[in-house]
Amino acid sequence: MTSRRQRWARLWSRVWQPPRAHGEQPRDRVVGPLELFYDLVVVALVAQTAHGLSQQPTWRGLGEFATVFTLIWIAWLSGSLHHELHGREDARGRSTFLLQILVLVPLGASIPHAAGDSGAAFAVSAAALFALLAALWWLAGRRDSPEFHRASWLFDACTAACAVVLLVSAAMPADTRMLAWAALDVAYLAAFAVALCLAPSGSVTLVTTHALIERFGLLIIIVLGETVTGVVTGLAEHPLDTLTLAVGLVAVLVGFGAWWTYFDFAGHRPPRPGRGTTLLWIYAHLPLTAAITVIGAAMVRIVEHAHDAHTPTSTAWMLCAGTAVTLCTTTVIASTLQDWRTRPGFHRPVAAACVSIAVAALALGYAQPAPLLLVVALVALYSIPWLLAVTLLQRPPATAI
Structure with a gap:
């Protein structure tokens, strides 16, 4: 009887272990x-x-x-x-x-x-x-x-x-x-x-482990999926014609632009050690995730109004302001990374481009063009920082950053 109790106790200790103390989590956990x-x-x-x-x-x-x-x-x-x-x-x-x-x-x-x-x-x-x-x-x-x-x-x-x-x-x-x-x-x-x-002091690095950084990135990816869900919902709820389908497909590219902006410039990278940079890195993900959610919420309505001469005010602002916040918060997150200091010749021009494009996106929201023109323009705006980044990365080794 005692031996059986001991076996059950050993089994229970393996399947129901106490919480880890700070610093005991595996650094290579996925x-x-x-x-x-x-x-x-x-x-x-x-x-x-x-x-x-x-x-x-x-x-x-x-x-x-x-x-x-x-x-x-x-x-x-x-x-x-x-x-x-x-x-x-x-x-x-x-x-x-x-x-x-x-x-x-x-x-x-x-x-x-x-x-x-x-x-x-x-x-x-x-x-x-x-x-x-x-x-x-x-x-x-x-x-x-x-x-x-x-x-x-x-x-x-x-x-x-x-x-x-x-x-x-x-x-x-x-x-x-x-x-x-x-x-x-x-x-x-x-x-x-x-x-x-x-x-x-020094324990803050325990917070932003590789696994947690991956969790932030996965949450962004899943939320980005809502932009596609919004387009599919809009297309399913309205008669499908050439213009409506074109607006929906280009709108998907807007979500794709938010994806490449974040993951090409800031995502899946640890912040520099320090309380200030850790807090900024964490908190900047809040408006970023919210902005992507707002873009997804606007997708249904942009498809719904595909044939309008002007995008409805609320829809235009949701898409364009969401884009502006996505660009700016990605820049803020990038500023917390080690690369921001080791590769200033790359990150600073790209960051300046992102902020400038964010202002242009707000101006586009104020103009309220037709839905197809609006989403095409947003995709073009998202492409500018990316094309700049590609150009900078193609510099000859002698002048490489």
């Missing part, structure tokens, strides 16, 4: 299928926010989208960081992801009307998600060495406080509730920055 599955579930929620924005393309709708999207992105960041720093590929790691996914499902179902009738349901589901994250961080913090306690407990306390505020907001009027969520977004991001600054 992203697994479970993490990819989790990211796909999160992007299903992102798609719901995009759908809501496409149905209400107004300043109010944009504000509601930004508030809800940021909450989802913060939850994704917290869950991803927890697994990267403390998770294992065992039954416990699977269970923590499964619990988050089970909470994400009702959360996603309440997103389309989070600003109205489903606001209370969204608040309760989000409170449950952040309470779960707080519990996971608390369990991990118990095993950390003393030098990590201040940062760990602060982050855990902020996550728990976020859960409490979300739960309380369920009883608020709709407008007040949305303002409370927006304030919560800002407070949480600020608290995360403070917690990172309280971490021991």
Whole structure:
């Protein structure tokens, strides 16, 4: 009997291991299928926010989208960081992801009307998600060495406080509730920055591991897929003719332009060591991911209005402002990389081109040309920094950067 208990104890210790302490995660770890599955579930929620924005393309709708999207992105960041720093590929790691996914499902179902009738349901589901994250961080913090306690407990306390505020907001009027969520977004991001600054010197490099950098890139790729989904949805909902198909196909190239801009100039590269660059690298991915989501939300409407003489104002601004933010945030991310200092002759001209093209994209949104002309012009604008980069890379070795 004792021997059997010992065997079961050994088996349990292998499949249900305690959380890793800071610094114990393998540096050569790669992203697994479970993490990819989790990211796909999160992007299903992102798609719901995009759908809501496409149905209400107004300043109010944009504000509601930004508030809800940021909450989802913060939850994704917290869950991803927890697994990267403390998770294992065992039954416990699977269970923590499964619990988050089970909470994400009702959360996603309440997103389309989070600003109205489903606001209370969204608040309760989000409170449950952040309470779960707080519990996971608390369990991990118990095993950390003393030098990590201040940062760990602060982050855990902020996550728990976020859960409490979300739960309380369920009883608020709709407008007040949305303002409370927006304030919560800002407070949480600020608290995360403070917690990172309280971490021991030299430990910040533990945050942006190769696996986590890959997770950021995978999230961008999956969100970019929503641009194609938007085009397909638009084409499926309207009679298919030559002009409509042309607008849809060129619109796909707009999403492709966002892909090559990010991954050619900034994606899948680690930031320079340091708290400031790490924070900037992480936070710049928030508006970048949101901007790509906005572009995806505009795809349905650009196909819908393919035959209009002028692109509707809201659609034109969603596409063009999304493009401008994509270009600028990619430049910001590139500025945090080591290459920014070692290859200034390449990155600085490309960055200047990206910012200039972003201004041109905003001017294009103001002009509101016909949908086909608009998407063709956006593809051409995305091509300029890329062609410049190719030209710079083709310089002779004597003058190479």
